[in-house]
Amino acid sequence: QSALTQPASVSGSPGQSITISCTGTSNDVGGYNFVSWYQQHPGKAPKLMICDVSNRPSGVSNRFSGSKSGNTASLTISGLQAEDEADYYCSSFTSSSTYVFGTGTRVTVL
């Protein structure tokens, strides 16, 4: 159950687009369309932003989008805003019928 690999940090200017990658294996990300993305602001509980690879829950801005290719999932934030500055985590169901989170990415708005 190794954590999924994410870049430690990603930054962008307001209005720009950024993409966060999440790399796993064929036993998790590559094998199932059960990849989710979570946003966490300091001192707060995580918030679901994307489920099932690319679906946005009700209330989540359409600036957030998800995709997957092979063993790597991606979260794209377009039109970057100051409020998007937070930590982001991916998660996937695994072949062991467990879940695994990514290592986390700190997004900084310059």
Next chain:
Amino acid sequence: EVQLVESGGGLVQPGRSLRLSCATSGFRIDDYAMHWVRQAPGKGLEWVSGISWNSGTIGYADSVKGRFTISRDNAKNSLYLQMNSLRAEDTALYYCAKEWSGMDVWGQGTTVTVSS
């Protein structure tokens, strides 16, 4: 309003036990799988355990397997985590989360500190 409220955390010595509870409201708990996720101070999220709606499917992270037991009481709208043989590395904020195409609702967490 859908709400999850964790309780039962505290300071405990290594090797001792603790039982966490998650009280739910605003939805039918027996319609959903539930999870425990933890976050060590300054660290990332770690999935701990999950349980299906009817307790028929249960999973654990390797780091807690054999020491932690997840359970639920749908009649009491509650989720539990029995933690035995606690170690310093179990120190974390423990969240319960409801699953519906991802973990869509989270509590605010309860803090567990394992120290002598």
